[in-house]
Amino acid sequence: MTKYDASLSTLIAIVGPTAVGKTDVGILVAKALGGEIVSADSMLIYRYMDIGTAKPTVEEMQDIPHYMIDIIDPDQNYSVALYQEQAEKYIKEINSKGKYPILVGGTGLYVRSVIDHYNFSGTEINWEYRRKLNEIARIKGNLFLHNCLKEIDPETAEKLHPNDRKRVIRAMEVFKQTGRPISSYHDRDKIERPKYNLKIFGLIMERNTLYQRIEQRVDKMIERGLLEEVKWLLDHGYKTQLNSMKGLGYKEIAAYWSGELKLEESIELLKRNTRRFAKRQLTWFRRDPRIQWYNLNNYQGIHEVAQEIIKSLQE
Known part of the structure; x- marks a missing residue:
């Protein structure tokens, strides 16, 4: 945490890969401290998408x-x-x-937009340019588009997977509209006053353990009705081209309903894509030296981890 400044507001953040237990730990910390939670998950913003996003229920909150x-x-x-x-x-x-506001989630750009000096002024959505870039990617491939980004903003390109077309396009859009790479906005935090008295905690666990949890979570989603949830969304006119329907769990199960994949294939694809997503999340967060990491394999459970976080906050 940066040196305490009495004139700044406090912010606690809990980050990490999908399925690691951020939601549960965040709730325990909030209960102990009298905090309230602000989600930093780009899929939890959507209504009607509950099972595939692992959205906490009213009871779980x-x-x-x-x-x-x-x-x-x-x-x-x-x-x-x-x-x-x-x-x-x-x-x-x-x-x-x-x-205490507690920022909880695994969408790295959402987290950074809050804790750091990201200035999005002058970077409104340019739908025509986005359509053009999507068409280029369709014809020439995501790797071609990623290489185009690498030429104008190598720092951001290094952080983004070539298949993360949405964020690759966003980075190119910012450059087109401002003449500056999106990564240049990050540098402002090296010279500007911090936005908050920030304490940021990262949750990790051994890779094999995390991957087992991911597979168990997907199986549980299927049991809870993920197939029916996706079918309901499709039946109500939410097309697979929407950003929301391209999210993990939705694109794979939609492929089953369209007949592109067998059920077993769509489930295995979802598990594989989620593992890869978790790996990308870790790569993103590990670049931030402010994060205080907790390996859940070293604790008896989430209650013990939450207690360690609370203790750190009270020091």
């Missing part, structure tokens, strides 16, 4: 207020700039009540 969940329909446009604006508003409100 344990009366802890949660923000930035169920705020838009799956066919509505959204941006990280809008997320930043709304999340910061809630953080300010929580601090004004004398409570």
Whole structure:
């Protein structure tokens, strides 16, 4: 944590890969400290998408207020700039009540947009340019587009997987509209005053353990009705071309309903894609030296990890 500044608001963040236990730990910390949770998950913003996003139920929230969940329909446009604006508003409100805002999630860009000086002014969505880049990727492939980004912003290209077309296009869009690479906005944090008295915790576990949890989570999603959830969304006109429907769990199961994949194939594909996603999340977060890491394999359970985090906050 940066040196404490009494004029700054407090912010606690809990980050890490999917399925590691961020939601449960965040709730335990919030209960102990009298905190409220601001989600930093780019899929939890969508209504009607509950099972595939592992969205916490009302019971699981344990009366802890949660923000930035169920705020838009799956066919509505959204941006990280809008997320930043709304999340910061809630953080300010929580601090004004004398409570701890706790940012919980694994969407790296959402987290960074809040904790750092990301300036999205002048970078409104350019739909025509996005369509052009998507068409280029369709014809020449995602790797071609990724190489184009590498020429103008090698730092961001290094962080993004070539198949993460959405963020590759966003980075190219920012450069086109501002003349500056999106990574240049990150450098502002090296010279500007911190936004918060920030304490950021990362949860990790051994790879094999995490992968087992991912497979178990997917199996549980199927048991809870993921197939039916995706079918309901498709039947209600939410097309597979939507960003929301390209999320993990939705694109794979939609492929089953369209007949492109057998059920067993779609489930195995979902497990594989989730493992790869978790690996990319870890790569993103491990670049941030401010994160205090906790390996869950070294603890008896999430309650013990939560206690360690609480102890660290009280020191």
